[in-house]
Amino acid sequence: MEVETLSCTAWRFIHHFGEMGSRWGISRTVGQIYALLYISPEPLNADDLAHLLTFSRSNVSIGLKELQSWRLLRSEYRAGDRREYFRAPEDVWEIFRTLADERRRREVEPTLTVLRECLLESATTPHGEHVLNRLQAMHDLISMSNDWFLDIQKLSTDDLTSLMRLGSQAQKLLQAKNRLLSFMRSEEQPDTSSN
Amino acid sequence: MEVETLSCTAWRFIHHFGEMGSRWGISRTVGQIYALLYISPEPLNADDLAHLLTFSRSNVSIGLKELQSWRLLRSEYRAGDRREYFRAPEDVWEIFRTLADERRRREVEPTLTVLRECLLESATTPHGEHVLNRLQAMHDLISMSNDWFLDIQKLSTDDLTSLMRLGSQAQKLLQAKNRLLSFMRSEEQPDTSSN
DNA sequence: GCGAACTTTCAAGGATTTTTGAAATTTGTG
DNA sequence: CACAAATTTCAAAAATCCTTGAAAGTTCGC
Numbered sequence: 091m092e093v094e095t096l097s098c099t100a101w102r103f104i105h106h107f108g109e110m111g112s113r114w115g116i117s118r119t120v121g122q123i124y125a126l127l128y129i130s131p132e133p134l135n136a137d138d139l140a141h142l143l144t145f146s147r148s149n150v151s152i153g154l155k156e157l158q159s160w161r162l163l164r165s166e167y168r169a170g171d172r173r174e175y176f177r178a179p180e181d182v183w184e185i186f187r188t189l190a191d192e193r194r195r196r197e198v199e200p201t202l203t204v205l206r207e208c209l210l211e212s213a214t215t216p217h218g219e220h221v222l223n224r225l226q227a228m229h230d231l232i233s234m235s236n237d238w239f240l241d242i243q244k245l246s247t248d249d250l251t252s253l254m255r256l257g258s259q260a261q262k263l264l265q266a267k268n269r270l271l272s273f274m275r276s277e278e279q280p281d282t283s284s285n
Numbered sequence: 286m287e288v289e290t291l292s293c294t295a296w297r298f299i300h301h302f303g304e305m306g307s308r309w310g311i312s313r314t315v316g317q318i319y320a321l322l323y324i325s326p327e328p329l330n331a332d333d334l335a336h337l338l339t340f341s342r343s344n345v346s347i348g349l350k351e352l353q354s355w356r357l358l359r360s361e362y363r364a365g366d367r368r369e370y371f372r373a374p375e376d377v378w379e380i381f382r383t384l385a386d387e388r389r390r391r392e393v394e395p396t397l398t399v400l401r402e403c404l405l406e407s408a409t410t411p412h413g414e415h416v417l418n419r420l421q422a423m424h425d426l427i428s429m430s431n432d433w434f435l436d437i438q439k440l441s442t443d444d445l446t447s448l449m450r451l452g453s454q455a456q457k458l459l460q461a462k463n464r465l466l467s468f469m470r471s472e473e474q475p476d477t478s479s480n
Numbered sequence: 481g482c483g484a485a486c487t488t489t490c491a492a493g494g495a496t497t498t499t500t501g502a503a504a505t506t507t508g509t510g
Numbered sequence: 511c512a513c514a515a516a517t518t519t520c521a522a523a524a525a526t527c528c529t530t531g532a533a534a535g536t537t538c539g540c
Binding site: 097099100102103106110112113114115128129131182183186197201204205207208211216217218220221222224225227228230231234235237238241242244245249251252253254255256257258260261263264267 | 292293294295297298301305307308309310323324326377378381392396399400402403406411412413415416417419420422423425426429430432433436437439440444446447448449450451452453455456458459462
Binding site for chain 4: 135136137147148151152155172173174
């Protein structure tokens with residue numbers, strides 16, 4: 091049997107994620123539905139969601155459809171029950187990875203396309219040339235971040251967390267590697283550089 | 286003398302960023318104002334913006350106020366002209382860093398606060414315990430990302446780009462470092478490990 | 481301190497987005 | 511195939527967010 095009401099803590103969390111969702115291009119309803127699915131110990135059907143969150147059935151249906159388009163739901167059926175039961179993936183990292191990748195596909199890729207198309211134009215005035223330089227700079231930043239994300243996304247959760255824990259220390263490691271390489275090169279060819 | 290109209294390319298870019306802004310919790314107007322300031326070779330005043338984008342003067346005023354609250358504008362005055370002229374910072378990376386940091390302060394920090402307050406409650410049921418476990422997992426992810434960002438943010442643009450170019454390769458570098466360290470330890474104390 | 485040049489505020493109107501109940505559609509079962 | 515159970519669609523109502531002109535507020539030079 092399902093729980094009939096939400097605990098105070100659960101409600102606080104759900105409410106906050108509804109608000110956050112609305113600042114991130116996801117409607118309040120969708121944010122709340124996902125927050126509830128995220129904390130629920132067992133999968134819920136659309137009626138459960140409508141009842142617990144006091145939304146209309148159709149609103150829940152629209153919200154679930156949207157969440158599915160973000161690939162954020164798992165669903166299953168139960169014996170002797172024709173209703174579909176939904177849940178969020180167990181692993182929070184997986185959820186965030188999916189979310190980030192979907193935003194990348196929906197927003198970053200189209201933005202890169204627009205920038206690239208704009209950059210095909212050639213400048214006829216100094217003013218126009220400045221505009222193209224600015225677009226190029228933005229293109230380079232977004233393109234690089236996009237590539238970086240695609241690369242990073244391949245890592246397992248464990249590798250990703252160890253890399254994040256390293257943080258800016260990685261920079262020092264990189265410098266150390268470069269020093270080591272140039273040292274090894276100078277050992278091989280002691281006369282190449284007069285430094 | 287100011288340019289009277291926007292080129293086709295400029296308009297395309299501005300329009301696209303207005304749309305993107307509206308998907309990211311920034312209104313269309315604010316997105317367009319910032320896009321125009323970003324590509325403009327010279328600073329613009331509020332009247333220029335209202336005229337070029339065909340917004341009302343008051344709408345521009347509200348938009349500029351919002352952009353200032355995001356710390357995204359530089360402003361200056363000209364001799365013999367009492368109007369304030371605005372521009373975006375030259376460096377795109379600086380712009381994105383500021384944007385990310387402001388979102389972190391406005392959205393991530395409050396979310397961590399809510400999660401921490403929820404986690405102070407103690408579970409009285411198995412159901413409640415599951416909820417707390419889920420909140421803890423989300424807290425840990427967000428907290429770690431937040432720390433990572435604060436750490437990364439200190440890097441110069443050059444260091445940051447070289448780190449991004451390294452991407453997931455950094456992971457291999459990290460593993461190499463660990464192997465090197467454990468090798469050096471085993472050299473010091475050959476009998477500690479039987480491996 | 482006055483007036484002109486700018487800027488901001490505000491309440492009203494407009495536009496867009498959300499939410500809903502009712503109707504239509506789909507799906508599984510006998 | 512016909513039904514009942516569940517889901518989705520849709521047009522309208524509700525809520526929210528944007529935009530504006532007019533009025534109030536600031537700031538500067540005289």
